[in-house]
Amino acid sequence: MTEIQPDLKTSLGSLTLKNPVLTASGTFGYGQEFSSLVDPNLLGGIVVKGLSLKPRAGNRPPRTVETPCGMLNAIGLANMGVDAFVEKRLPLLRELDTVVIANIYGHTIDEYGTVAARLKGVEGISAIEVNISCPNVDGGGMAFGTDPDISARVTEQVLKKADKPVIVKLSPNVTDIRAVARAVERAGAEGISLINTLTGMAIDIETRLPRLANISGGLSGPAIRPVALHMVYQVVKAVRIPVIGIGGIMDYRDAPEFLIAGAKAVQVGTASFVNPRASLDIVEGLKAFCQGHGITAIDEIIGTMRLR
Amino acid sequence: MIEEEAGIVFNRQIADKTYHMGLESPRIAAAAKPGQFVMLRVFNGIDPLLRRPLSICRVGGDGIFYLLYRVVGRGTAIMSRAVKGERLSVLGPLGRGFKLPPPGDRSFLVAGGIGIAPLISLSQVVDKDHMAFLVGYRSAAEIIPAEQVGADTSVSIATDDGTAGHRGPVTELLKANVERAGEGRAIVFACGPLPMLKAVAALTSKWNIPCQVSLETSMACGVGACHGCAVKSSSGQKKPYHHVCQDGPVFDADTVDWGRL
Structure with missing residues (x-):
């Protein structure tokens, strides 16, 4: 008897993914870095490294430090800029048979719109993920994502300029993430992804120096998974638009947790550093x-948590 | 780039806090070039989470590659307890290694302590008749027996405390060797602690001798995806930061901003 091939397809609003596993922004480069080990065509999608209007050098090193069951990073959103991405990296991504999502950020509300506008009419990008949550840039991401009204205004501005579905990636560094989720939903977001990294720090007790030159950074890895799962659960109950779960997913046992909590898909981030094939595994x-x-289609388990 | 489980062939202490490990991976051994590194998963759980970057010390013809490491933290402590037969996930070979000098050029290999590792494999491929291999240690107890780890050449030693070899920094040995060699094309290859590398870079710049350095940083991915292993590049370089995992770990010394390392 041949085993039944389960249907792993999932949908995010108008987008259909061949399976619910995407790679998270900033952890899989521009899709080529791991290509000798992972066939990106077998993934549900790739979210490329955060793009800004102008190239950005990033923060002073040290930029990463390992912490219990996780790591802190303060990369500083280093990237080649949206125009260079479209010219140099997108042509290879365009050949892939998977969903490519461009993660974008800006330093002002207007700039978010400008970056989105640069992707207008550009083929090969299926959706835009808006980073309102990166905690590392002075006066940048953090300020937007912690205020529901400003988060909504960023979303509106991107929607005004974009010709693609807009997903907003939320920061966990807030008192009530549901308020931000509802605000971006009202503003017209087609989906929500969460969580971005949790702000943290580490100190070298011998030198008394912060381990990151930026002092604080974003915590990722399995250390944050229970926090992420709870926030995903909260947001799923607060909004009607599809939710993508992110946060410390290391292997196949972690992914169904998020799906059962109600996420329609998941993103795999830090795990790719430990096991480059993690997303495919x-x-x-x-x-x-x-x-x-005995599950024939993955969407049978989405949002099916039972209550005690 | 290959990722596979490699079996530990041996893992033994060879000096104070210093270990020598052989791993069997014919594919990685065949692909590795002097100066490249691997990302080693020292533990299969989630704490410690990340792989460790380690220079390939030497490659054997038997499909085995060799690492030298010093126990400095949790990851290397776990490594030191690993035994023959265990299998560790290895990602590699990674990065850009040494650019080899043309035959006939004088090569000065300068190591500080465990920085000897990538220079061992280099010492096997440069012109031995025109090579000096200089290694500095804090004290005699740290001396890595070079012949035991694959250096088929004599090594000159300096120690800070004078318990073996020349008393003083290895850069003094370098000065003496370069002076003795006199005129002629020469190149310096260096790997070791930052103060030593800075001193070597300053000397070679003054002498107008090319210098390649192998740098070490903390790394998360090792393949250019995370942009974590940044080092500031010198003015005039195309990019404001190099990434040690992809642009290095070996750099021309004059492309690095030593004042901001």
């Missing part, structure tokens, strides 16, 4: 999970 693992549990 999760796709394969989900298949086996479905087969093992």
Whole structure:
């Protein structure tokens, strides 16, 4: 008897993904860095490294430090700029048979719109993910994502300039993430992804220097997974638009947690550093999970948490 | 770039806090070039989470590659307890290694402590008749027996405390060797602690001798995806930062902004 191939397709508003596993922005480069180990065509999608209007050098080093079950980073959104991305990196991404999502950010509300406008009419990008949450840039991401009204205004501005579905990526560094989620939904976002990194720091007790030159950075990895899962659960209950779960997903057992909590898809980030094939292993693992549990389509488990 | 489980062939202490490990991976061994590195997963759980970047010390013809490492933290402590037969996930070979000098040029290999690792493999491919291999240690207890780790050449030693070899920094040995060599094309290859590298870079710049340095930083991915391993480039370079994992770990010394390292 041949095993039934479960249907892993999932939808994010108008987007259809072949499976619910995407790579998170800033952890998979521009899709080529890992291509000798991971066939990106087998993934649900790729979210490329955050793009800004102008190239950005990034923060002074040290930029990363390992912490218990995780890591802190203060890369400073180093990137080649949206125009160079479209010219140099997108042509290769365009050849892929998977969804490519461009992550963007700006320093002003207007600039968010300008970056979105630069992607207007550009082929090969299926959606825009708006970073309102990166905690590393002075006067940048953090200020937008912590205020529901400003988050909504950023969303509106991007929607005004973009010709693609807009997903807003939320910061967990807020008192009530549901308020921000509702605000960006009202502003017209087609989807929400969460969580970005949690702000943290580490100190070298011998030198008394902060371990990151930026002093603080964003915590990622399995250390943040329970926080991420709870916030995903909260947001799923607060909005009607699709939610993508992100935060410390390391293997196929972690992904269904987020799906059961109600996420329509997940993004894999820090895990790719530890195991470059993590995203693909999760796709394969989900298949086996479905087969093992008699699930014929992955969306059968989305939002199915039972109550005690 | 290859990712596979490599079996530990041996793992033994060879000096104070210093270990020598052999890993069997014919594919990585065949692909590796002097100066390249691997990202080693020292633990299969999530704490510690990240892989460790380690220079390839030497490659054997038997599909084995060799690492030298010093126990400095949790990751290397775990490594030091690993035993023959265990399998570790290795990603590599990674980065850009040394650019080899034309035959006949004089090569000065300058190491500080565990920085000897990438220079061992280099010492096997440069012209031995025109090579000096100089290694500095804090004290005799730290001396890595070079012949045991694959250096088939004599090594001159300096120690800070004078317990072996020349008493003083290895840069004094470098000065003496360069002076003795006199005129003629020469190149310096260096790997070691930052103060030593800075001193070597300053000397070679003054002498107008090309110098390649192998740099070490903390790394998350090792393949250019995270942009974590940045070092400031010198003025005139195309990019404001180099990434050690992809642009290096070996750099021409004059492309690095030593004042901001």
